[in-house]
Amino acid sequence: MNKHSISRRALVKSSVFGILAVSIPSITYAKSIYDFNNTNNAKDNLSNRYPAIDDAIVNEVVGKSHFDLDRVKELVDKRPELSRATWDWGFGDWESAIGAASHVGRRDIIAYLLSKGAKANIFTFATLGAYDTVKSMIEFYPGIQENYGPHGISLLQHATVGLRMKDKMTADQITNSEKLISYLEQLGNADGATFEELTEGKEKYLGDYKYGEGDNEGFSVKQNMRDMLTFGSLGNFGGALYKVKDHEFRYNKFPSVFISFQVENEQVISVTVKEPDLTLVAKKV
Structure with a gap:
């Protein structure tokens, strides 16, 4: 085999790869142009705060987290980031989806949101009757028991509502919840400030x-x-x-x-x- 035949084969081989090297990016680029032209039609439906998630969706996730597990799953399954959704109901009354589920005692919604990445805090742990956890948090930072959750709902109220689904709780869960409630009551300041009662007028x-x-x-x-x-x-x-x-x-x-x-x-x-x-x-x- 002479050097001319080698050079010819090398030339043919390099030409083939050269064609591929030019063609493949060109095909990919052409496809990206096609996709761009087609998918960009959705821009008319973007919210005015895009790329922030639409306020209406955030509002619904937090609102439904008070009572509607099925709808929460529909929204969060396809976008797990919504498990951390937070909404201001007015004057800085910030409430997260898991905060909503916590203050109404929906253990099932809490468990689902946690599985999707929600962030639990002392109020969620109080609802779940996590006696050792809540007690250690208070001992680490005395006075934290006086803080309010969403809507001005106290830590003690969260612990109390944690027994709402008592018929679906284990004996140990019930015992821990009752133990936590007793502990918070003994502290004397875990139920927030006292206000005048408005009974008439x-x-x-x-x-x-x-x-x-x-x-x-x-x-x-x-x-x-x-x-x-x-x-x-x-x-x-x-x-x-x-x-x-x-x-x-x-x-x-x-x-x-x-x-x-x-x-x-x-x-x-x-x-x-x-x-x-x-x-x-x-x-x-």
Whole structure:
């Protein structure tokens, strides 16, 4: 075999690979252009905060985590990141999906969310009756038992609601929950601050209040299933109002949000919302 035949074979071989080297990227590139043109049609459906997940989906995950395991699974199975979803219900009332399941005692939803990557905290552990865990956290950081969970719900309340699914709990789980409740009660400060009880005259506060001409520029004061006054966006239920003194309340026990009602001749005429950087007056309509 002479050197000319070797060179010819080498030339043919290199030419074949050269064609492949050019062709394969070209085919791939052409396909990517095709895919781009087709998949980009979805851009019209993107939320205004994209690439952040659509607010409506986040709101639904947190909301459904209070009671609807099947729907939570539908949403989270295809996007496990939603197991860590968090929503602000108003004035900084941040609630996570697992926080929602925790304060209503839904152990089944808690277990599912944890399996998908949710972040448990002391309130979740209290709901689960994790006596040793909660006790060690309090001993490590004394005073943490006084902190509130979502909606101003106390640590003791989380532990108590942990027995909601008692018929599906083991004997050891029940024992640990009861042991934790007893421990928190003995601490004396795990149920939060005490507020005045509003037993009469709630009706005068109920109704809608407007601070502007827009359809959504206002608040509604309603009465919830626990017979408490709530303060929310116009037409909606919201956080609970805790009485501080006559006609003055704290929103969900928050230290920086005050709701006060102005009264004339026993009739409520307006409400004032005071936040650190805002004072807003809305007239009753």
